Amino acid sequence: MNRPLKIVYMGTPDFAVPPLISLHDHGYQILAVVTQPDRPKGRGRKLTPPPVKQAAMRLGDAVLQPETVRTDEFHQHMAKLSPDLYVVAAFGQILPQSLIDIPKRGSINIHASLLPRHRGAAPIQWAIIHGDKETGITTMMMDKGMDTGDILLMDKTPIGPTETAAELHDRLSRMGADTLLRTLQQMQAGTLRRTPQDPNKATYAPMLKKQDGEVDWQLPAEKIDRLIRGMTPWPGVFTFSDGMRLKIFRASVLDREVSVPPGTILECFPGELRVATGKGALAIKEIQGESGKRLPIDDFLCGCRLPDGTCLADLHDHKPPSFP
Template sequence: MPVLPVTGKRSDSLSTPLTTKGLPLPRPLRIIYAGTPDFAVPALEALIASPHDVVAVYTQPDRPAGRGRKLTPSPVKQVALNHDIAVEQPEHLRPEPVQQRLRDYQPDLMVVAAYGLILPQSVLDIPRRGCINIHASLLPRWRGAAPIQRALAEGDDTTGITLMQMAAGLDTGDMLLKDTCPITADDTARTLHDRLATMGAAALLPCLDDLVADRLRPEPQDDTQATYAHKLDKGEAVLDWSLPAVVLDRRIRAFNPWPVAQTRYQGQPLRLWMSRSLSGHMAGATPGTVVQEGPEGIDVATGDGILRITCLQLPGGKPLEAKAFLNARTLLGVNLGAPEAAC
């Protein structure tokens, strides 16, 4: 399915041009911000630096992290605490006391970015101007939990962010603004994540200016063009070498930095961080067999074409460029992924 076409950075079909740039807003908005991971940090920082008033931050409860499994606040919570902003961390938003707490903040607007909790209609109705979501795809393509990774894995050549008016469905609300960017052959989920997070923050404030001035022109999504970005599963990270090299390369980059693509080597998982697909075919080579190696990378036969591994990691070690990895070993002739794979 092709990516929904976008003709410009701020599509005229989605919002009219900003005409009062530099003029004071009638009144700063009272905003509740809901987000949890790194992706949500740039937009929160942009709001904090704006004329608007972030009256509270909602984020996921602290979770165990690291080898010591110590309870750790989310990146969004850390930013909020650094700026003395009230933090709320309910497990769910449906209980009435939780919703009354939200009403007590008297929000004009709720801005949501990768929060991780479903907002029921009763919550969506609380802010005077509703709820806006920053979503990391060009809706209606890639609704759901993993839009960045799915866009990479499926070979999309373009992605972007969509600001939408939230509705009760999963990423089904009317679109307010879109910003598009290309996906390059070197992009990973991490690099694309960082770029889209910055784009979302940059688009948010002009969108709020248009909202205050009643210049937004919401556009309904075409549900017939929707695709769903299923949450990632660790089982997907195990590579099937019978697939074409171009597909394997996209998966390696999509699963970087999590869950990280892997294969088997000497009975242990070998993690693959970066790669490149090559044209050509090694006649008679079983998929998964290392057919050539050198400073540029480790070439593996696939179901169609050659996959060059350029960064990989052994258990207990750190990621290494292929040249450094080969300093102490050779993989030539090894059938990666086979239970008996060994030097």
């Protein structure tokens, strides 16, 4: 029987928690958990440990939080631990090749897309924004490139027509744990195969910024809906009415002809908010005002009237995310 693999686990956000727990549940030896430093969070800017640190402490793991992994001290510490394997999931720092080469059996990354599509920091969000019908989890051997290593295993899942990035994130994090376990089992059995990525099929999923969420009403309703779903919960999609910032959480596409400028609120029944777009219209279902909370649209409109003909518009000169 193969001895348990000795693993250094590297991860930071909620996405990386289920794989760590799964490794414990299946008897793998965790030498250390490496995660990002505690950061200020919330209105009080209270110093808060990342989710992986919180999970690791509950599990009794040794936790390391280097500001950067690119130091001789960290390199020497990893070499002293002498791991069989790194397992990396949304860690947040790029590992240099000298660090990747330390484990005896290499370094495995859990990536939330069907590589080589959506390499980069925000694959879940961009899969929805670009209208992909499916996505999934890929485990790969790490190299010095950005998600360019050989593919090990890949599991696919459809993207629901109303699914948000938050909902898809939670499904994929659980899938990531399962795909990782099968990867390690095949590695120990000697049946794991490596498949080089085709660089000609690569696309990129760069980190999103807050300003990317500002609605361009010139876009078709379908694309705006995808933007809303892909950017919920972060960075969030927003627009303005008479200088008031409105954050949109859910909407649905209306297949109807419009003859008014994009961004114009259409005549509709009380308790509804329909907005003209570059093609078709959008029915807004959940919204939040500047000082309020997230509300169903009928509750919001009880306290904030938006008359027919009002134009929701951009206030800033911005470049929206690129759509296919």
